[in-house]
Amino acid sequence: MHAQLLCDHVTVYPLELPTPLPVGPVNAYLLCGMGQCLLVDCGPRYAPAWDALVSGLAQYGLTPADVTGIVLTHGHVDHVGNTRRFQAQGVPVYSHPRVSDWLEPGGAHDAYRAEFYRRLYHDMGVPEEAAARALEGLLLFHRWNDRSVVTHPVRAGEPLPPLPQFQVFEVPGHAQAAIALWNSDSGELLAGDQLLPHISPNPIIEPLPGADSGTAAERSRSLLDYRRSLRELAQLPIKTTYPGHGPVIVDSVPLIHRRLQELEVRRQNVLQCLCRHSPINAYELARLLFPRHTDQVSLILSETLGYLDWLQDEGLAYVAPDEEGVYQWMCA
Numbered sequence: 001m002h003a004q005l006l007c008d009h010v011t012v013y014p015l016e017l018p019t020p021l022p023v024g025p026v027n028a029y030l031l032c033g034m035g036q037c038l039l040v041d042c043g044p045r046y047a048p049a050w051d052a053l054v055s056g057l058a059q060y061g062l063t064p065a066d067v068t069g070i071v072l073t074h075g076h077v078d079h080v081g082n083t084r085r086f087q088a089q090g091v092p093v094y095s096h097p098r099v100s101d102w103l104e105p106g107g108a109h110d111a112y113r114a115e116f117y118r119r120l121y122h123d124m125g126v127p128e129e130a131a132a133r134a135l136e137g138l139l140l141f142h143r144w145n146d147r148s149v150v151t152h153p154v155r156a157g158e159p160l161p162p163l164p165q166f167q168v169f170e171v172p173g174h175a176q177a178a179i180a181l182w183n184s185d186s187g188e189l190l191a192g193d194q195l196l197p198h199i200s201p202n203p204i205i206e207p208l209p210g211a212d213s214g215t216a217a218e219r220s221r222s223l224l225d226y227r228r229s230l231r232e233l234a235q236l237p238i239k240t241t242y243p244g245h246g247p248v249i250v251d252s253v254p255l256i257h258r259r260l261q262e263l264e265v266r267r268q269n270v271l272q273c274l275c276r277h278s279p280i281n282a283y284e285l286a287r288l289l290f291p292r293h294t295d296q297v298s299l300i301l302s303e304t305l306g307y308l309d310w311l312q313d314e315g316l317a318y319v320a321p322d323e324e325g326v327y328q329w330m331c332a
Ligand SMILES: [Zn+2]
Pocket: 074, 076, 174, 175, 193
């Protein structure tokens, strides 16, 4: 057995993996010690990512066969696409139970999501052609994914079974089913995409589970979830954050407070823009707020709806459908 696995404390080893996606490289982490070597996230199903994973493991004297478990922080393809490779060897997969929905490319949940976004784009005023392009874009992600399943669901507040010094936190926001791992002895946080060094993650709007069809599904209020999750993390005496993208974060708590302040500033900008153009649908508002990113419909719409939800929550905005069923937002 390798030295890392025998060690009686757990060491975090970062691995940077390339992706074919605009986000750039993604981070995976090895948690080795106490007879375990868990891999937290595993990159997209993309040959250069797999090669980097194998050579990264070799750098620590390990091979894929030494990985004793996979932990997935959330279900996005840049984090989960290689899960099947390990699952096929009988390796357990730990994550939020609903991450399984993301591990079945082209499956029932993808159909549910596609129906949901089709309706959402209509209701939010996205013209048909732009909506069709955005929906097509969502399907493109399938090719970097592969079928697998969460075999060991974990829940907030529970210790991670193979390495109980890590506690599971649920951090909905960027994704609805998302977890972070917290080691209170070492002050280490594995944050997934909830806390990133250079940018704040997009609070992607998702259909909530439980409806008969995606058309009937309610939507998440992801920016409010993201803000709540950040505030929860701000309570922890974090020394080191291992993010899903970018370098390790050493000033975690000040960074979290900075992120929370940035949200307040942007909320103010959105309010001003809304009041100047009200009534306006979310798509048109998104184009005014993000004029350089108008081709990224799903991202700018999620961001804009997030702030509109927040303003509505505070009684500063309200919304009503017009005769075509397109929602018009107004400044209160
Ligand atoms: Zn993500």
